[in-house]
Amino acid sequence: MSTNSRFAVAVHVLTLMAWSGDEPLKSDQVAESVNTNPVVIRRMLCELAEAGLVVSQTGSLGGSRLAQDPAETTLLDIYKALECQGVFSLHRQPPSPDCPVGVNIETVLGDVLEEVDSAVEQVLAQISINDVVQRLKPCGETTVDKKRHHKNEQVSLPEIRVSARSRRAKAYRTA
Amino acid sequence: MSTNSRFAVAVHVLTLMAWSGDEPLKSDQVAESVNTNPVVIRRMLCELAEAGLVVSQTGSLGGSRLAQDPAETTLLDIYKALECQGVFSLHRQPPSPDCPVGVNIETVLGDVLEEVDSAVEQVLAQISINDVVQRLKPCGETTVDKKRHHKNEQVSLPEIRVSARSRRAKAYRTA
DNA sequence: AAAACTGTAACTATAATGGTTACAAAAGTC
């Protein structure tokens, strides 16, 4: 529903900080791990700082670190800090008020949206940054070695991301 | 998370068809209720037809109607028909493989995404088009009358939708 | 044949996100 990696990046950033403990990270370092521009990171750090999730310092020994115990910060806190909009949106233009369906559909859809969002939040509330760090560790031990053993293994190809509409159009033509 | 009203519109469209029973609806009629262009509707109807949710007919008495009992079509069917992408996306550019966090974060986030999506699907699977029609009916009876009683009531103002980034920026300045 | 539809291509418009450059302000170092 969303072509928006902000949440993924934010989790990545906070996980990095949890990983490196009290050592404040510079936006350049973070940007290198995330593979993006430092300004993109700093923009996001401002939002996370506003929400009280990180603390930043200017100056030559500056950088950012977690504002609290990574066991206390949940993915829901991050989700809310970014003001993610919800799983889907309602009509851009209000539907016709002259149609019995149009006049009330937004109310019903709003209720559905609330139910869905609440389900999402329930899941996110149960995962802390600490959990993410824990889940991270088991992967790291094996992934690198495995690749050396299987020469013909599928190597990480440069991923080409096709737009949704062209994917749909193609599916239709070949159907 | 999404500025995408496709799902809302699709539910609206199928609800209209359930409302009008066997009578096939023309894209013009639907577009009027949804308050958009007929081609936008026809594009979406193609996707819904591919998924087996509606049936369309060309020709002078043509139009579209539901392919099955509205009690059998769930919001999850619609969600899947539109190939909605999931609640959030992973990194656009793959993170650094040289960082212990970067190399594995996508795996972990992928798992989280699956958990979240599954929660969403569970909610959507339990709501049918029929349910939407039912939820619609009670609203219609009261909404119109209420407005006439309170003259100073908040009238539906033209909604100005501010972009997320400017909203965030403003919040920061005034903080 | 004429009329009324859908299906679909080919555009344009709008908006959100991401990327980039630039620079003021803050904080440490010499």
Add this chain to the structure above:
DNA sequence: GACTTTTGTAACCATTATAGTTACAGTTTT
């Protein structure tokens, strides 16, 4: 106090998805 490093932030451009629009070929009924 000048110099250096780094954040905060504005002001752009680039990319992408959705929405809206025009146009027209193909279908079906009359």
